[in-house]
Amino acid sequence: MAFVQSFGAAKVVTGSAHLLTLDNGKKILIDCGMFQGENEEKNTKELEFSSDEIDYLIFTHAHLDHVGRSPIMFKEGFRGEVIATRPTLDLASIIMLDSAHLMKEEYHWRFKKAQRRGEENMVSSPLYTAQDVESLLTLKKRYAKYGKIIHLQKDLSVTFHNAGHILGSAFVEIRFVEKGVEKCVVFSGDLGNKNDIVLPSPENLNETDTLYIESTYGDRNHKDIDDSVDEFKDVINNTLTDGGNVLIPSFAIERTQEILCMLKSMYKNGELPTCRIFLDSPMAIRATRVYNKYTDQLSQLCQTFLEEDGSVFDFPRLEFVKTPEASKKINEIQDGAIIIAGSGMCNGGRILHHFKHRLWNKKNAVMFVGFQAKGTLGRRIVEGAKWIELYHEKIMINASVHTINGFSAHADQSELIEWMEHFERLGNVFLIHGEEEKQIIFKEAIMQKLDKRVHIVEGGEMIYV
Ligand SMILES: [Zn+2]
Incomplete structure (x- = not known):
């Protein structure tokens, strides 16, 4: 039976990386982002999955906390396909090259200081270089267009829908057949605010068996x-x-x-x-x-x-x-x-x-x-x-x-719930991409308003879908 594991953005906001493993062994990774803020040290730990086993890497959008660790995957042997919209790949290239540049600068700075103490061997090298980013981006790519089904193989497809979060952003609908039964898992990526000044509002979807939804602002509503x-x-x-x-x-x-x-x-x-x-x-x-x-x-x-x-x-x-x-x-x-x-x-x-x-x-x-x-x-x-x-x-x-809170690129609690209400058929709901105390409040709100089963995802736990 297919299952999902979250290796980031579980009870925290950053480090998005959700691995869908199908019954036939195919592995689809949705995002591979950097941890930021207080979880930053997690970036230096080994990836919790084998990069060379990943068949498809999907980017929901280009933010660093959704793409930032993917060059490490290339270093570790990932040679699968990258699937994203064109603007996402353009922006992701800028973001990842900048990240490589910052890490290089920091490395030189630390190295110099350590040299004076005779401890230069203790300085760990950058997570990846600009060359690793370039190499990742030379892998086979599929350019997603909103609303167009991409058939990855027999009985496995992915469709990107406009998430209205940043240019190129998408929530992804993955459909696959297991033992004759069609299943659908939706990963929300980051969902945009309806009032975004430069982008249209997020699209809606009719049905899914499983929904992985972000909860950055699940505890509150933005100011008007x-x-x-x-x-x-x-x-x-x-x-x-x-x-x-x-x-x-x-x-x-x-x-x-x-x-x-x-x-x-x-x-x-x-x-x-x-x-x-x-x-x-x-x-x-x-x-x-x-x-x-x-x-x-x-x-x-x-x-x-x-x-x-x-x-x-x-x-x-x-x-x-x-x-x-x-x-x-x-x-x-x-x-x-x-x-x-x-x-x-x-x-x-x-x-x-x-x-x-x-x-x-x-x-x-x-x-x-x-x-x-x-x-x-x-x-x-x-x-x-x-x-x-x-x-x-x-x-x-x-x-x-x-x-000023109203400019958030994220949907607030009422918008997230309204977005969920558009599903005529909505199965189990899993919360990702949020601080735990906010997720607890969001979970209560969903259970009250939508009468749904909701689970706050733990890092690494196997969730059968
Ligand atoms: Zn984002």
């Missing part, structure tokens, strides 16, 4: 999007008119493009004070290029921008900051700057040097517009830290800190 947009505008307006600057730590993919669209809307409506807007993230600049390549998959608002201006994201105030030198030059600006920089959870990237130069000053504002995982610097600031240490310096947090 209109309130969030108002809050966003207020922070920008108040800070700029008071002579300050706005720092926006942002994920390179999706959130950045949403912010650009919001700022562009403000600009076009005459709501934006005089300012300079810096997109200070090479990765976000590359990601925006991918969004420009697939404009047909973007929202109505983006289509309107494209028709009116010939470009979805560009507008006169916006500057793309490519080099580190240009990034440092922003520090000379006294006021009137909006700085969008990575990393989204503030664990690295150019946002750190902007923090160093701006956090101590109460005129400035930091605006969090994305999820901050436990153990990240972003989470500490959101939770009210009075100071942080950066580059061996204590930096006071005097800037105002704002958390």
Whole structure:
């Protein structure tokens, strides 16, 4: 009998990796993501499955916590097929190469320090290199299109459906026949927020025997999007008119493009004070290029921008900051700057040097517009830290800190339940991709509203489907 094992995103948000093993021995891995935040050390542990036995690797979408460990699979002998949408593969390539680059830098830094102690042999090498990423991407690929059945072999098919989470994102419907009975397992991947500014809403499905569903925000509902947009505008307006600057730590993919669209809307409506807007993230600049390549998959608002201006994201105030030198030059600006920089959870990237130069000053504002995982610097600031240490310096947090929840790329509790209600036939429900305390609340809500059997998945446990 077929079974699923989760080797990540079980009672945690990151590290997605769900292995479906069929009766005939075929193995399909849904995502192979990096652990982030407090679970980061799990990345250095051996993969809990044999990479060379995997026949198909499916990417639901390109986020690091869904694709980030897959180059390790190539190193360990994976030579199967990779199945994803084209935008997902484009974005995944950017994300994985960036990850390889960061690991290489960290390795050199640790190596240098260890050398001084005569302990260079103790430094573990990076999990993978850019070459491993390139090699993974040369494997046989199948490009998924939303709603088109891909027949992998007799009695085994997969269909991708638009999840509205980030460009190219999908939930996947896997159908197979076992002992003459057709079965269906759906993996939600990450489901988008209906109010996403750059993407259409997630699609719906009619039936499944088994549903693996994410539960990132299973415990709560987002603030109203209109309130969030108002809050966003207020922070920008108040800070700029008071002579300050706005720092926006942002994920390179999706959130950045949403912010650009919001700022562009403000600009076009005459709501934006005089300012300079810096997109200070090479990765976000590359990601925006991918969004420009697939404009047909973007929202109505983006289509309107494209028709009116010939470009979805560009507008006169916006500057793309490519080099580190240009990034440092922003520090000379006294006021009137909006700085969008990575990393989204503030664990690295150019946002750190902007923090160093701006956090101590109460005129400035930091605006969090994305999820901050436990153990990240972003989470500490959101939770009210009075100071942080950066580059061996204590930096006071005097800037105002704002958390805007409505822009989540994830569906909230009511949207997740509404999405489940669209199934005319829904079998067992399994919760993945969420912090346990939130999953417990989500489980209660599903049982109450949908009268379904719900199970919170443990790492590694075999679940027969
Ligand atoms: Zn995601």
